[in-house]
Amino acid sequence: MRVAILALLATLLPLWQTAAHGDSANPTVVQVGSRPRAAGGAGRVAIPVTNIPPAGLSGYNVTISFDRKAVKVESVSSGEAPFDGPPIANIDDDNGVVLLASVVASGPTSGSLAVARLTVTARGRSGDSVALMPTINELIDNDLNDIAPRDVVAGSITITGPPPRSWTWVLWLLAPLLLAAAAWALGRWPANGKAQ
Numbered sequence: 124m125r126v127a128i129l130a131l132l133a134t135l136l137p138l139w140q141t142a143a144h145g146d147s148a149n150p151t152v153v154q155v156g157s158r159p160r161a162a163g164g165a166g167r168v169a170i171p172v173t174n175i176p177p178a179g180l181s182g183y184n185v186t187i188s189f190d191r192k193a194v195k196v197e198s199v200s201s202g203e204a205p206f207d208g209p210p211i212a213n214i215d216d217d218n219g220v221v222l223l224a225s226v227v228a229s230g231p232t233s234g235s236l237a238v239a240r241l242t243v244t245a246r247g248r249s250g251d252s253v254a255l256m257p258t259i260n261e262l263i264d265n266d267l268n269d270i271a272p273r274d275v276v277a278g279s280i281t282i283t284g285p286p287p288r289s290w291t292w293v294l295w296l297l298a299p300l301l302l303a304a305a306a307w308a309l310g311r312w313p314a315n316g317k318a319q
Contacts, residue, residue, distance in 0.1 A: 149174050151262065151270050153185055155255040155278030160245040162282050165197060167242050168255065170223075172262075173235035179265035182226035183238055186258045191219035193247035194255070194280050199223050202237040205230055210239045222260075229265050243280060251282045 156169040170187075172180055189196065199212035199221060210225040223239050247253060255278040262270040 150272035150274040151176055151180070152274045152276055153183065153257050153259055153262065154276035155187060155241075155257050157255075157278045157280070159281045159283045160243070161284045162245050162247060162249055165242060165244040167200070167240045168278060168280070169237040170202065170239045170241065170257070171235050171237045175231050175233055175235060176264065176270060177232055178268065178270070179230045179232040180238075180262070180270065181228070181230040181265045181267070182224070182261070182263040183259075184224040184261035185222075186260060187221050187223070187241070188254075188256045188258070189219050189221075189243075190247075190253050191216055193245070193251050193253040193282070195244045195246055196221045197242040197244055200240045200242065202239045206236070206238040212239075224261075226263075232265070245280055245282045247282045249282055249284050253280045253282070255279060 152173045154171055154173065156171070158166055158168055160166055170185070172183065187196075195216060196214050199210055199214065201207045201209050205227040206225055208225070208227075210223045212224075213222045215221065221241065225238065241255075243255075245251075245253075257275045257277065259273055259275060262273055264270050
C-alpha cells in the first residue's frame with residue numbers, strides 16, 4: 124500500500140509543480156519592445172509580460188540596461204490596467220540602466236500586457252542598433268510567490284536616418300535681408316540709403 128501511495132505522489136508531483144509554478148515549456152517572459160528611430164528622434168517602447176501564469180502577476184522589479192552613448196531613456200510611464208499607475212522608476216543615464224517596479228493588489232491570471240513604457244531618444248548614428256536588455260530582479264504572483272519559470276527577451280532601437288534638421292541658422296542668415304526688404308517695401312528705405 125505504501126508503495127502505491129508513493130508511486131501516486133511521484134506521478135502527481137510534476138502536475139502540482141506545473142500548476143503552482145507555470146509550464147516550464149512556456150515561461151513567463153519580460154520583454155522590451157523594438158522600434159526604429161531617426162537619430163535624435165524620440166518615442167515610446169512598451170515592456171510587456173507574456174505567458175502570465177494562472178497564479179497571476181501582481182508585481183515586478185526589472186532592470187533594463189542600454190548603451191548610453193546611443194540611447195537616452197527620457198522617462199518611464201505606466202502600462203495597461205492594472206499596471207496603469209506610475210511605476211517606481213530610477214533612470215541612471217550615466218551607467219546606462221533604468222530600474223522600474225510596481226505592485227498591484229491582484230493582477231491578470233493569463234495572457235500578456237504591457238506593465239510599463241519607456242520614452243527613449245536615439246543618440247547614435249544611422250544604422251546603429253542598440254539593445255535594451257531586461258534583467259528580472261523579482262516577478263511575483265497574486266499570492267506574493269516568485270513566478271517560475273521565467274525568461275527575458277531584449278528589445279532594440281534601430282537608428283534609421285540622420286538627425287532632424289534645424290533651420291534656425293537659415294533664419295539668422297536671412298533675418299537682416301528680410302528686414303531690409305520689408306523696410307524697402309514699406310517705403311522707409313529710400314534709394315539714397317538714408318532713412319526718412
